[in-house]
Amino acid sequence: MKEKKSFFKGALFGALAMLLIAALAACGIKAGKKEAVTETTETKISELKTLIDQNYLGDVDEDELEEGIYKGYISGLDDPYSVYYDEEETQALYESTQGEYSGIGAVLSQNMDSGVITLVQIYEDSPAMKAGLQDNDILYKVEGEEVTGQDLTEVVSKIKGEQGTEVNLTVLRGEDAEEITVTAVRDKIQAQTVQYQMLEDNIGYIAVSEFDAVTYDQYKAALEDLENQGMNGLIVDLRNNPGGSLSTVCDMVDLMVPEGLVVYTEDKNGKRSEMTSDEEHQFKQPLVVLVNGYSASASEIFSGAIQDYGTGTIVGTQTYGKGVVQQLFDLDDGTCVKLTIAEYFTPKGRSINGKGITPDVEVEHERDENHPEADNQLDKAIEVIQGLR
Template identity: 40%
Template sequence: MFKGRTVLAFVLLSMFASSILTLTLVNPSILAAVGGRDQAGSVKSGLSSKDLNKIAMTYSLIENNFLTQVDKDKIVNGAINGMLATLDDPYTVYMDQREAEQFNENITSSFQGIGAEVTSEDGKVVIVAPIKGSPAEKAGLHANDVILSVNGEKLEGLTLNQAIMKIRGPKGTQAKLEVLRAGTTEPIEVIVVRDDIDVETVYAEMLQGQIGKIEIRQFASNTAERFAEELQSLESQGMKGLIIDVRNDPGGLLQEVVEIVEPFIAKGKGIVQIENRQGKKEMTPSNGTGKPYPVSVLINKGSASASEILAGALRDSAGSKLIGETTFGKGTVQVTFAKEMGDGSNIKLTVYKWLTPNGTWIHKTGIEPDMKVEQPAYFKVAPLTKKETLKPDTSSEDIKNLQIMLQGLGLQVDRTDGYFSAQTAKAVKAFQQANDLPVTGEVDKDTAAKVEKAIVEAIRDPKNDLQLKAALEYMLSVTGK
């Protein structure tokens, strides 16, 4: 599965240790602002003795007067989480000893889980992107889905790490997720069977007209090496143009993306800018030579962080066209402080902004494509809840999603507004007959599962990928093929 290479897996669901390699890319004058000790090695807290006494008194009051006996570690960890929560930054998190150990294990090995990058927005656990081919993608989870509960346990009030620990689990076990999707009024239940996550990060192929395509699924510790191998292979086959696909790529290591884009950008031109809290900026210049063929980049709302750095660098400094949808919008860089904590715990803290070579900060806005192309409606449809059999002459959100799926499968429906019409029943019967199901015209759990499986296969079929088609047509036009 891992093709014999050392890889960097997602942490838990997919948290990346992007900070340590990031530090090697910026000038030490910027790094001087990062740290928690003075030159003598003493902690620089900025707190007065009055502040420290107030904190100590609060703990003392709890320890000596609270109704029940307290857990010291729980209170201290809670205090740290409380401080970080006031920063209102979903990417700044505290990891206790157990979470930090898990973090460290998973940045150098494979993992088992559902395979999706998550973040926290307004206290809610939000999917950034499912990994292509992962259980999360196969189950129909999408970027921006909100996970409300796991196996009946609500995630509200938990830290992001605590929520991830609930979602993560051994291969073969089920994660019953209650999910809220934009455009739906009621939560849906999505059952995901956890599995080993394939952390191979680079997939390449030659398309018609000698147009190469390289898909990057995440920026892990060997991604630049794998990209270079596949690029060389395509070039040796006489490639005339290249499509780089970073759709649903939630990001990863900054060093990797710099190494990937550098050969495409002429020497001296910028790759990425880093800005510290004082507003000081440092550009990472390219030492590359550029390429003699055109390059375009496929993006969507699941393209985040390092994917956005790649897209911004290639557009600003290499003139590449961006095709697809507006990206996720993560324009910050985190640094880990395990050594400073000193007890096995860790803090991942946002310390920098990153900007495109032209100086654009894309945080919370994303990068707009040069050529906007939407996928068919069934690419974004919600899974059916399967709470009850869907019958004619009824209306629901489930029926609306069913109609969109049937339409996507080439079956004739007269409406997609959620009313189960006679024509909808006719389309259901046609599907049931073609798939060896009882021909009832009603949608029970078995029919619903078969419809969902068929629509997932349709989504994964390249001939239905309108964004890829648009990118290929553009590349063929500019290469004269």
Template identity: 35%
Template sequence: MKGNFSKFIFFFVTLILYSYFILTADAYALTKNQKLLLESWDLLNTSYLDDTFNHQNWHLVRQDLLKYSLKTREDTYKAIDEMLITLDEPFTRLLRPEQYHNLQIETSGELLGVGLRIQVNSKTGDLEVVSSLKNSPAYFAGIRSHDLVLEIDGISTNSLTLDQAAEKMRGPIGTEITLTIFSSQDKKIYQNKIIRKHISLSPLIVNIEKTLPNLFIGYIRLDKFSANAAEEMKKAIEKLRKEGAKSYILDLRDNPGGLLQGGIDIARLWMNKGTIVYTINRQGIQDSFSSFGTPLTNAPLVLLVNKGTASSSEILAGALQDSKRAILLGERTFGKGLIQSLFELSDNSSLAITVARYETPNHRNIHKLGIQPDRFISEGPLTYDEIATVKDIQYQEAIKFLKEKNRLLEDG
């Protein structure tokens, strides 16, 4: 009996040692490119929201990855791209080193390029201009919201991802780029030769409507949730209060989002105590972010939203709508209810991985549904200079609402 047990122990220990040496040998045999590929697989394996990985055997995917012939780093990136395609989820994506670097610059509040915000139209697949940053090279070239970017330096944008197109538009100060643009205004195609420059990305446009007797309306347009957005918003509210603002319009139209924390911090500037957003991870564990104290102002607030209002913008809009802090006016929002985290890889590239989904304070899941405004007001394309003017129907409706709100408050 003891002899059999000793043989079993010997066999078991031998098996463990054999497995260890095999695994160690495999690890040493891996090339740098294979290690990078498996590093990406590991991050997804531990962090990705959908633990079914789009209903596929994720470990079998790993085995298949090791069969790839990865002669160059670009071969590795393409293999990672192919792995991500199997997830069938566009927000989880690879950022090559230059793309990752550019994203860090943009979220920091500075940019080298032409000054275009772009998106892929979900219905047509066209590369569409969200907006031209004021006083940017693209702005002075006459490129406006809803124009289509057909070619970048002669390369069709149909062959480029959104990140690739954005990367091609960025570049050293003083270098030239040629953009082939289809104008949404006159339905013609133009070629624009543009010189790249340094662009300071102040995320806010601030002014005050003083044409109404006894009612000054503060207007704040937020273009993106960058690292400095909350601090800039705080300064804007304080400035407008000193100028006599009695109510506010916060314009989130065509704001694609950005940093999650930015949306939370800005909500705290406007909200009383209460939940801002719930997040749910792959284990189904729910967490929440809340507003803790007194807002900078309790004055009436209207949020302007449209189909370009997405991500962190929707978190802010959902929080202010559910808490009844603001009235939403405009069109249904984009509907992105997923949260991504950035994971830097060993070669300075990065994976943006969907790690959670979110719900509004009333537990609404708005992914692919969007947020319905309290007052639906449709509006056609506007040039940058027409925003917040008499030609801006949604803006004028917001002013009309606030005038009526003010009258009722005075009567009450």
């Protein structure tokens, strides 16, 4: 049996003690108690180790226990957006933000209240589509393990993997929550974050599923193509878009609004950072942005800026209300931690954290069993565009 390193001694004791001391110092407990804290930490971990060694029925993986300590420490912040990632999860996370990865080609969104994970978009001709997965399937299990309530990034890392390997997924489909299990063969995927077409009456339509490194170029190309086709009005669909890169969304907003503030952030010390647009680009045709309760973070930065400048009309339902910014910190050992570091504000100084963006035209989505392709929110967006001409 492969010998595993023990983390109950030496360096880990010191590291945990320093972490605990920092936390206690933040609560007003002086660093002078370092020795007592270190001793208490070592004693308690040693006691836990003894109890596990003497009583725990299953096999013990020391490395997994070590990772559990780090995950537990960050989870103690009680912040759903702050997460510790192990080596495998870190690699998957960086791949996903670049827009190219080995996976199945599906966009996932999670309800932070219920923990339910939904497949909100299946890429065309992807492994997910070939396996029979459909938009709006509820992801129930990955390799037989229930994933509801797990951190979304961790779930995504379980689905991704080496090209050519298989992953078994169980989903719940339809109002009857029919349980369906499929096997998808992973492949190289470039995130299709932008889809577009020309609708009736020369109204352009661009759907953005997330804001990754590849999204700006895809969005700009779609915008230019539609303009070359004679577009006379545009709908940007951000429904079910969970967010993504702050710099990417700011670059996209720069294509739409006049020179000025796009968004600003404030950290725990009140330090303000501003992201601005230049005067080179400004969208001057009738514009509608479609949103819903799953439009979060960067989607709210986009729609908030459009609303504040009066550049377009926001149509749909109240957005999610994720008005905080996270930053990834490399821990120099292949792992990283994502921490909430700031709150963001729209150009007019609105905080949307826990509130969301209120649409100018509120329209609840109405499901039509006889015509599942029907989209009353999109119909309303088209109506608004026509009324703005």
